Amino acid sequence: MSATSQATIEPYTLLRAALSLFKRPPTDLEAEQLLQVERQARNEYEIETRVINSTEAASVIVTDQELAQAVAEVRNRFDDEEAFEAALEANLLTLEALRAALSRQCKVNAVLERIASHSPKVNEVEIGIFYHSHPEKFHRPEQRQARHILISINPEYPENSRENAQLRIQEIADTLKRKPHKFADLALKNSECPTALNGGDLGLLSVGKLYPELDVALFGLKENEISGVVETEMGFHLIQCQKIHPAETISLKKATPNIRRLMQERYRRTCQRTWLASLPAVK
Helix, strand or coil: CCHHHHCCCCHHHHHHHHHHHHCCCHHHCCHHHHHHHHHHHHHHHHHHHHHHCCHHHHHCCCCHHHHHHHHHHHHCCCCCHHHHHHHHHHCCCCHHHHHHHHHHHHHHHHHHHHHHCCCCCCCHHHHHHHHHHCHHHHEECCEEEEEEEEEECCCCCHHHCHHHHHHHHHHHHHHHHHCHHHHHHHHHHHCCCHHHHHCCEEEEEECCCCCHHHHHHHCCCCCCCECCCEEECCEEEEEEEEEEECCEECCHHHHHHHHHHHHHHHHHHHHHHHHHHHCCCCC
8 A cells, every 4th residue: 555545634635535426525424435435535646646746747837826716616615704614624624725735636637638638639530430330329309398287186185086186187178278378377376296386397308208198198299289188197187299399310510519529528538547547656
């Protein structure tokens, strides 16, 4: 085991690992979780130390402005200065210790960015090969914008007995036949689904996102058409198709910017990993 692994774990690295793994500070973790966080923190700190000790890091300088911005980003996560200082204390950090840790992190990031800048550039041939090798990534199935109204069935409540629920949904359906433009208003007033607050809005849907019965109903409608009453295990529904977005295969030209971005990021990460693997271990 290296000297870095044997040493006390740097508090900021420990905090960062805990937030990354469990979205909670080390003080809120169970014993097994803390052991996992400690392992990751030691590994991260050792890798960072190898980066800091590299030849490439010698010419990298973290400016006062960069450091001040990094500190400000951390401070701005808290409601006020008192909460910020309390968090530092709870995680065994002082402001100076935080500054030092952030300076180290900024330098590591700058070195890795410099290394990544040497990665090869993606060319048009590679983009074309990727596009034609992954056709499933560039086909968008038909999607539909929809709203719905739900009246649930719950025998424990008289108004939600199956019979009463069916009467209520039928009354709403009859109203919508005369006033289809009132769908959102009626959803807000009557629907027992959380989407009622947004006028029953279900968002943009593809096949398979809803109960099968609702899928069949929705994808059988024309634009602005409202279904008849549909029953699922939840209760009775009415669903409205607001807009149809036909299936589409994205062209190579349209897909090129995203493919280039994806492949370039892969090249950058590969370049960084290869360089990191070449660095000597910390003694």
